[in-house]
Amino acid sequence: MNTLPPITEMERAYLDRDATYNGVFFLAVKTTGIFCRPTCPARNPLPKHVEYFPSAEAAMTAGYRACKRCRPLEWDDEPAWATALLDDIKRDPTSRITDSDLSERGIDPATVRRHFQRRYGMTFHAYARAQRMTGVLEQLDDAGTLDDAVFESGYDSHSGFRDAFVRMFGDTPGRVRNGRCVRLSWFRSPLGPLVAGATDEGICLLEFNEQERLEAQCGALRKQTGIPLVPGAHRHLDTLEEELMSYFAGSLREFTVPLLFPGTEFQRRVWEGLLAIPYGETRSYEQLAVDIGAPTAARAVGRTNGLNRISIVIPCHRVVSKNGTLCGYGGGLRRKEFLLNFERSIHE
Ligand SMILES: [Zn+2]
Structure with a gap:
């Protein structure tokens, strides 16, 4: 093939x-x-x-x-220096690692910047800041006082802290205080890094790590759920990562991790329709419109398909045009083709 x-x-x-x-x-x-x-x-x-x-x-x-430079056998693995940095900021989220600290450790700040931009869509300093603020958020969850949180986060003043908090989470500490948020995590995949988000209710985001689309999808999600998005861990994210590994190894055809996809009644019908398309098969927009009981809405079905926020798991890649061409895909047509060919090769 x-x-x-x-x-x-x-x-x-x-x-x-x-x-x-x-x-x-x-x-x-x-x-x-x-x-x-x-x-x-x-x-x-x-x-x-x-x-x-x-x-x-x-x-x-x-x-x-x-090749020893791009290491094509690895799934976009973290280099050892990046793992060490990530461990450090996890162990002590209040520590500040500056560019000169990096140089002292023998790590080129420009390399660090490029790596974090590519892998996480942000600089190392922005990533470290996000980790710090997540630590603060967790303290607020545990009903710690705001004073303690400000002190621990390393900000000298309430106003400085408050500004940084709003920039990060899009809302003031008081309003985020009920603790509900979307936890974001990054996974490796043969198609490049994926960004996933989860709440206690389920997975609500899975996107290829491309800034423009990711920003749009995160913005839409924030608007739909009304809660902030922060880097962090969650048991649903662990389950998703395991299931994705099995999917890409060819041993998993149906995901079992709970999903959360808020939207209009019509949007939910389309996304549920996508979930019903079997592994290794495709449907046209017209067929999908008929399947969900909206035979005249093929165009709106196509649009809604493109707004799917949980790539791969809600298989929008299984929808093609009536004449069999691939049409569009948020993650890029080549990824769509890869997923379809991959599923077919396992299916046969
Ligand atoms: Zn190479």
């Missing part, structure tokens, strides 16, 4: 270091015997020296070795 995009497209993708193609193909360089991800930071090889593969396994079978 050939799942590769056209050569010219793959050429453009690796020359542009287009991250939406990560996991979709791997390129191998005949002159060096090395294979890479499309986003490899190493120098661009000449197109005539490049051979393309649909999987890392295929490249290895053909005798290529994995």
Whole structure:
């Protein structure tokens, strides 16, 4: 089965270091015997020296070795220095690690910035700040006083703290105080990092880590639920991560993690209709409209499909146009094609 995009497209993708193609193909360089991800930071090889593969396994079978720069065998793993930094801010959320601290540890601040931007969609300092504020939020949950929380967070004044809090959570400490919030977490996947969100009721967000769409989806979610989004852990996120690993290993076809997808009555009907499309199959917008009892609303069904906030689990990738073309996909068409081909190959 050939799942590769056209050569010219793959050429453009690796020359542009287009991250939406990560996991979709791997390129191998005949002159060096090395294979890479499309986003490899190493120098661009000449197109005539490049051979393309649909999987890392295929490249290895053909005798290529994995590149040490972009490490194509790993699922976007954290480098050791990043794991150490994350451990540090988890252990002591009030600590401030500055650029000069990073340099002292022998870590280039520019590398840190790029890594966190790519992986989490924000700088390391913004990530650390978010962790700090989440710590504060948890204290408010435990009915600690605001004074204690301000002190612990390392802010010298109430007003400074209050401003930072509003910037982070979109609301004042008093109003977030009832403690309800969406916890956000980042997962690895063969298609690049995913961002997931959960409340006690269930998973309410799963998106590819691309800033523009992610911001729009987080904004919509905040508006729908009226509660802030903060980085953190949750048992539903643990379950989702396990289920996603099994899904990408080909051993899971139906997710069991609880879902939360607030919307209008029509939107909920469409998203429930998506959940009813079996693994490995597709439906057209027109069929889906009929299935949910709104046969004249194919267009609105298409629009609502695109607003799905829980990618992969609510399988909006299983909806294609009537003539079988893929149409659009929030996470990029290549990811949609990858998911459909992957499901079909497991299904057969
Ligand atoms: Zn490489």
